[in-house]
Amino acid sequence: MVKVRDLVLAAVLAGADTVDEIAEALRMDRDAAEKLVRSLMAEGLLVEEERGFWIFRRRVLRLTEKGVGVAQRALEELKRVAEDVRRRVVEARGEELADVLQPYAALLPFMAYLGLLDAALLSLPLVLGFEALGMQGEDLGDMDISFE
Numbered sequence: 651m652v653k654v655r656d657l658v659l660a661a662v663l664a665g666a667d668t669v670d671e672i673a674e675a676l677r678m679d680r681d682a683a684e685k686l687v688r689s690l691m692a693e694g695l696l697v698e699e700e701r702g703f704w705i706f707r708r709r710v711l712r713l714t715e716k717g718v719g720v721a722q723r724a725l726e727e728l729k730r731v732a733e734d735v736r737r738r739v740v741e742a743r744g745e746e747l748a749d750v751l752q753p754y755a756a757l758l759p760f761m762a763y764l765g766l767l768d769a770a771l772l773s774l775p776l777v778l779g780f781e782a783l784g785m786q787g788e789d790l791g792d793m794d795i796s797f798e
Contacts, residue, residue, distance in 0.1 A: 652727050652728065652731070652757075653724075655689065655690060656723070657676055657724060657760060658687065659695060659717050660721050661676060661727045661760070662696065662717070662721065663714070664720065664763070666711075667710040667712070668709075668711065669684050672687065672711075675760060675762070676760055677759050682784070694714055694717075695714055695715055695720060696712070697712050698710070705772060728760075728761060729768060732766035738750045
């Protein structure tokens with residue numbers, strides 16, 4: 651099972667270093683992303699630090715050593731899920747493609763952000779329509795996303 655909190659860590663591992671970038675990568679509400687970041691900081695998985703100098707100084711998020719481990723495990727699980735998505739799409743011959751992709755709908759944009767899915771596959775929600783995949787721009791919130 652991939653938890654949303656682990657997806658936040660994977661996003662930071664992939665280069666998202668602000669709450670806004672995390673919210674965009676995960677297509678979630680900024681307040682929900684802020685809440686998750688604060689929780690991960692309390693767990694010692696993320697720290698906030700200043701980078702740059704003078705007027706270019708900004709606060710960014712960085713994974714702790716413990717956070718890197720969790721993020722890497724989440725990324726490995728996402729790679730497995732991406733491979734499963736690819737396999738199911740190829741094998742979907744008689745099935746409706748929307749039915750095949752629907753269980754993964756919440757993760758498709760994030761897997762695209764991470765570069766885990768092919769460009770051709772990424773255009774499918776546009777071709778099929780997001781509604782066909784059950785994607786309505788909902789906030790991921792605190793839900794856990796599990797796959798078989």
